[in-house]
Amino acid sequence: xxxxxxxxxxxxxxxxxxxxxxxxxxxxxxxxxxxxxxxxxxxxxxxxxxxxxxxxxxxxxxxxxxxxxxxxxxxxxxxxxxxxxxxxxxxxxxxxxxxxxxxxxxxxxxxxxxxxxxxxxxxxxxxxxxxxxxxxxxxxxxxxxxxxxxxxxxxxxxxxxxxxxxxxxxxxxxxxxxxxxxxxxxxxxxxxxxxxxxxxxxxxxxxxxxxxxxxxxxxxxxxxxxxxxxxxxxxxxxxxxxxxxxxxxxxxxxxxxxxxxxxxxxxxxxxxxxxxxxxxxxxxxxxxxxxxxxxxxxxxxxxxxxxxxxxxxxxxxxxxxxxxxxxxxxxxxxxxx
Numbered sequence: 527x528x529x530x531x532x533x534x535x536x537x538x539x540x541x542x543x544x545x546x547x548x549x550x551x552x553x554x555x556x557x558x559x560x561x562x563x564x565x566x567x568x569x570x571x572x573x574x575x576x577x578x579x580x581x582x583x584x585x586x587x588x589x590x591x592x593x594x595x596x597x598x599x600x601x602x603x604x605x606x607x608x609x610x611x612x613x614x615x616x617x618x619x620x621x622x623x624x625x626x627x628x629x630x631x632x633x634x635x636x637x638x639x640x641x642x643x644x645x646x647x648x649x650x651x652x653x654x655x656x657x658x659x660x661x662x663x664x665x666x667x668x669x670x671x672x673x674x675x676x677x678x679x680x681x682x683x684x685x686x687x688x689x690x691x692x693x694x695x696x697x698x699x700x701x702x703x704x705x706x707x708x709x710x711x712x713x714x715x716x717x718x719x720x721x722x723x724x725x726x727x728x729x730x731x732x733x734x735x736x737x738x739x740x741x742x743x744x745x746x747x748x749x750x751x752x753x754x755x756x757x758x759x760x761x762x763x764x765x766x767x768x769x770x771x772x773x774x775x776x777x778x779x780x781x782x783x784x785x786x787x788x789x790x791x792x793x794x795x796x797x798x799x800x801x802x803x804x805x806x807x808x809x810x811x812x813x814x815x816x817x818x819x820x821x822x823x824x825x826x827x828x829x830x831x832x833x834x835x836x837x838x839x840x841x842x843x844x845x846x847x848x849x850x851x852x853x854x855x856x857x858x859x860x861x862x863x
Contacts, residue, residue: 531572546649551713567595590623611657632671673699759825771818774832
């Protein structure tokens with residue numbers, strides 16, 4: 527039996543970074559001889575979404591060529607470019623070529639708090655202002671799918687609602703995640719940076735979830751549902767759906783190594799040394815799928831999209847239930863019961 531072809535992927539175009547983030551050690555790398563742009567054109571055509579990540583993607587001067595290589599083979603695939611936003615000048619110079627490669631390019635800038643909070647977490651003085659400038663540059667250049675990513679820590683939990691208001695006031699999409707350990711990506715001892723008080727987490731999430739559910743906007747209502755499940759994951763550590771890493775999702779690093787995900791050190795092949803079909807049908811890949819199926823190490827939108835899509839009607843029912851619950855409790859500020 528042929529394995530399911532993947533629908534989603536995270537692709538690191540570089541494992542170098544110009545930030546100094548507390549919850550990620552990638553900035554400590556000094557990588558050389560990362561694969562050239564044309565290698566990224568070998569990704570499978572089944573992909574619906576690719577998160578172009580790093581490290582910091584804008585450190586690659588051939589970033590437009592990387593996008594061109596991907597789009598030549600995957601013309602209908604949605605590309606989301608994740609950046610720390612610390613190079614507004616380079617972003618402005620490169621954006622016309624990036625949009626020429628993909629006129630529907632989505633872009634996400636990491637913002638983990640306002641002003642000094644963000645600067646402290648990311649280790650870059652004046653970093654928040656650079657992020658705001660980068661967002662303004664991208665919008666002026668014509669990026670329509672624009673948003674920010676917030677990594678929840680003990681240090682910034684108190685600003686979650688403020689960051690949500692910041693995003694709303696600027697018509698930016700907001701994605702929330704939590705600090706996660708990974709020996710092949712973020713590093714170790716990161717989960718200890720997560721918020722410690724479950725009640726504080728629930729209070730912070732509750733206001734954001736309620737605000738998202740009260741909108742007559744399907745995308746915002748879905749974000750409310752996901753944020754509720756993320757809040758519950760933070761409380762009990764169990765994924766809403768089993769992981770299908772190595773099946774519906776995979777991670778590729780900047781040396782063309784393919785892993786079942788970016789959390790576990792479970793390598794299933796290398797796209798420089800093997801064809802896609804060869805590595806995807808290998809015994810290593812089959813074993814990796816078995817590891818993923820029993821894993822609860824994360825609950826991230828990037829590692830759950832395919833499972834969410836498969837369960838979309840059940841999720842729609844939960845969203846409707848939650849929304850009706852809030853409508854019947856108009857004075858409530860918390861999440862649905």
